[in-house]
Amino acid sequence: MGNTTAVTEFILVGFPNSYEVEIVFFVMFLLAYLVTVLGNALIIVLVYTDCHLHSPMYYFLSNLSFTEISMTSSVVPKLLANILSEKKTISFAGCFSQFYFYFFLAATEFILFAIMSYNRYLAICDPLRYPTIMTERVCSKLVIGAWVGGLILILPSVILRARLPYCGPNVIDHYFCDMAPLLHLACTDIWIVELNDFVVSFVLLFGSLAFTVVSYAWIILTIFRIPSAQGRQKAFATCASHFIAVSLGFGISIFVYVRPSETNSMHSNKILSVFSSIVTPLLNPFIFSLRNQQMKEAWKNALHSCLGTAKESRKP
Template sequence: MGLENWTAVTEIILVGIPTTQELGVFLFLVFLSAYVVTVLGNLIIIMLIRLDYRLHSPMYFFLSHFSFSEILTTTCVVPRMLVNFLSERKSVSFHECFTQLYFYFLFGSTEFIFFAIMSYDRYVAICHPLRYPAILTRPLCARLVTLAWFGSFLLILPSTLLKARLPYCGPNIIDHFFCDSAPFLHLACTDVTYIELLDFIVSLVLLIGSLAMTIVSYFYVIFTILKIPSDEGRRKAFSTCASHFTVVSMGYGISIFVYVRPNQKRSLHLNKILFVLSSVVTPLLNPFIFSLRNETMKIVLSEALGRVQTFTKDLRLIPVMNSNPFKSRVTPVVHVTPIEKYHQQLT
């Protein structure tokens, strides 16, 4: 078939999970609840870090940016999923699909760079505690955060530009919840082998590169912790790394299995399950992991909840105002003339 007979794709159907109306409503409520908890949980972490002086350290500064990237990554995909659960025609425009693909991988790439940065932070804190403030200064922390956000942009830019120049003729159906790279590429009317290879190389550099830095950092961290003579000291040192290590394990385990493969078109149904784990379940669990497995965060959160509870009790003790809020509560001043005052004295 000649190129002149091809029709450009303007609308894309996202299959997701074929559901009945009742099942669609149920899944809508489940994923909506998960999305709301994810956003609120990460927002609470960001607010606590901004407001409490005990969390004004490089570790929590990086965590606040990581939580923000989690919110953005989840927001890229979950709202569209929610709409599709209640829609009969699960379609998006081509440009909306391409935009979703770009920002999902942009923010997702940022998270993995933050994994490496946060592991370096733990390495300095455990292995060089006395030099920690001198090494991780505010200017260096700002540069590392800029590297995470701008570096991910540069990393996925070449592949994005190549995808934007491809002719897309369909079919216009993507068997996924969102516009993932592999199924999206197979809407093109040309050979995409080299772009798939480029995506594989970018994923390899990002995931394996950041993972290697994380593993090396934690190797030195664990080696240093094991040399601490007291059990209490080792326990406290491990507790400062436990939350980050748990999140890193989940994030890398799923993403490497999904994206570091030359041909991702196979096992698309398995990719759906893993996508739900990486984009919905993991961001949902992360706020709980960071708040429940980090001692300082746990203390700050409990104190904040205590203040909220006290404030709520104080509101209940406020007396109910009059039904007319504009009615003056000030006793009116009665002006008495000299003659009236004289008559009052006589009586």
């Protein structure tokens, strides 16, 4: 690779605008990033400290929150640094590292979505066998499988791209090293890499989406068989937050990645990528907290505990 690669760094265009507008972007992205990290981190702490949340559903949720923090952290800090910098560059190794970690974490997240839907299916459709099936050991294996699966699926795309010759230009019309913008800079035939990207995206997104849809189809059929309206409402409430998060994640990613790359769609893809890499990780803590009664109770208990501790510390 060293003998064929003339490019040693890439320029990330980002969101070119006047200085004042870029400062507004900086403040918006910084606040979104801080809230994302804080919100997801609090969910992780809450799940591991509140005994009422020691269940498979919240174990998977804590892992999802960790992937959200990691995924947005692979993109946003560099974006913020480039907004304030006149030289908006990223090294060759840094670009491929960013590419790998972002898509590896995104792939892990989609597999976790499928696992969470299967968990909901067991809890609602087969509640008597649920405790014996979804044991702590099984949950750990499923989470490890999600991480290993994401790593294996994305690794070929990284290797294929890293072996391509990049002879210039070195300008990426994006705010991070995304799939299509990076690929268009290669000075060779890229059809094999594009085919690999399409197949991986199709298998990952539609495979996990199909698994999720089938699980929810059985869940909905089971819920409609519940005789009481209160029981149906309670069952729907436990699935609503996960369904909203899945719809956001799958909808945006399928539109952006599961089709051959088109140069004239780069601008729209950049905007949509903001939703997948910044907005969705920001919203998920609120989606899972505000629509979940157990999470709301856990937040209240944690707040009361903190206030009680603060009052005790003020006493002489």
